[in-house]
Amino acid sequence: MTSPVIDARGVHVRLGASHVLRGVDLRVDPGEVVALLGANGSGKSTLVRTVVGVLTPSQGEVSLLGHPLGNGVPWHRVGYVPQRVSAAAGVPSTAAEVVASGLLHGRRLALPRGWRDRAREALDQVGLADRADDATSQLSGGQQQRVLIARALVREPEVLVLDEPVAGVDRPSQEAFAATMTRLIGSGLTVLVVLHELGELAGLVTRAVVLRHGKVVHDGAPPRPHGGHDATGHEHVHPHTSELPVLTTEVGLTDGPLGTGSTEVGP
Structure with missing residues (x-):
């Protein structure tokens, strides 16, 4: 039997007085593209932050790439795009410098040789190679x-x-993101993505997990897209302004192993 890439069992998370996740099970196998869906406050972002080690479950277990969360996880094999990035102390950064910060993890405190080329190649994957020095x-x-x-x-x-990668971005950026994901998924990448609605990724998602009040209420086939806002049963949740992605010019190159700005993630 294939070992799961992500395996969360009986996960509870409490944030202050709030019991956000209530016994969540989530398994993602190699090559799957799993969408986490649900209304604001359902626990989607809390779950992905727990999966990548930013938050610690109050109960339950999580493993990533076959390793319990902690120093044993090969963090260099994990990519994480948070919903929001906090500014860290540092100097104004170019796009290439921000991308290069993704090469820092664990005990690696210096950028490797050839980082500029690798950063430009990554930017080219999202259609921004020409903005590398901006x-x-x-x-x-x-x-x-x-x-x-x-x-x-x-x-x-x-x-x-990815935690709501297209929330609040324009249509061209959504289309560019979908094209990038199509290429990556075709090469075998495993993806867990938080979405308000499937949108441009509808054709790529292989499974949907729907959360409601911190519990899984659906785990299976992605929902069929409705005809519009007036369709029966349509639920369209607009992201709050505070949830929109923010990237300031002061993003330090020594952010956490997954680029969260947190020292709680990884070795």
């Missing part, structure tokens, strides 16, 4: 989000975890 402040919100995706891709990961 300050991130000169990029649109959609372009900034594509830079964050390139930062995850520069590792050449085996599994990619």
Whole structure:
């Protein structure tokens, strides 16, 4: 039997007085493209942050690439695109420098040789190679989000975890993201992605997991797209402004192993 890439069992997460996740099971096998769906507050982002080690479950177990969360996880094989990036102390960064920060993990405190070429190659995958030397402040919100995706891709990961990668970005950026994901998934990449609706990724998602009030209420075939907002049963959840991706010019090159700015992730 194939070992799962992501295996969460009986996961509970409490944040302060809130019991956010209530006994969640999630298994993602190699080559799957799994969408996490649900309304705001259902626990989607909490679950992916727990999967990549940013949050610690109060109960239950999580393994990633066959290893319990912790120092044993091969973090260089994992790409993570957070919903929001906090500014860290540092100097204004170019797109290439932000992408290169994805090469730092664990005990690696210096960029490897050839990092500029690798950063440009990753930016080329998201259609931004020509903006490599531009300050991130000169990029649109959609372009900034594509830079964050390139930062995850520069590792050449085996599994990619994305938290609402297209929330609040323009249509061209959504289409560019879908084209990039089509190429990567074709090469065998395993993906766990949080979405409000399938949108441009509808044809790529192999399975949908729907959360409601911190519990899994559906795990199976992706929902069929509705005809529009007026269709019966249509649920369209608009992201809050606070959930939109933010990338400032002061993103440090020594952010956490998965580019979260957290020291809680990885070795």
